[in-house]
Amino acid sequence: MNFYEKIYEVVSSIPKGKVATYGQVAFMAGNPRAFRVVGYALHKNPKPGIIPCHRVVNRDGRLAPAFAFGGENAQRKLLLAEGVKFLSNGNVDMKNFCVGGGKVE
DNA sequence: ACCATGACTCCAT
């Protein structure tokens, strides 16, 4: 579906060293309420290696509970490699790494 | 077209 394509495109468009929430991706995809579909699309991940799913986190900036790359640990490592820092609680530093600076526009 | 599912999110308890 074009929607999925859009999602992949948006996710692939996430700048390195930054992360985006499902809601953010959904919004950029054209449907601010399709965050569910975003997760669904990424879950299927028809284009492994092309879609940096590790840059997509939930609203809390926390990693997906069922990450498929090898565990949340792997995602954390990937993000750290991108330059993304994590908080003591294990959440991504959305305030400085979430697309848009984590500000609600 | 309807029902069921899902890496989500929000509200209530």
Add this chain to the structure above:
DNA sequence: CATGGAGCCATGG
């Protein structure tokens, strides 16, 4: 603060 239930959207059977 943690858990549970309901809402919303697109896809698949």
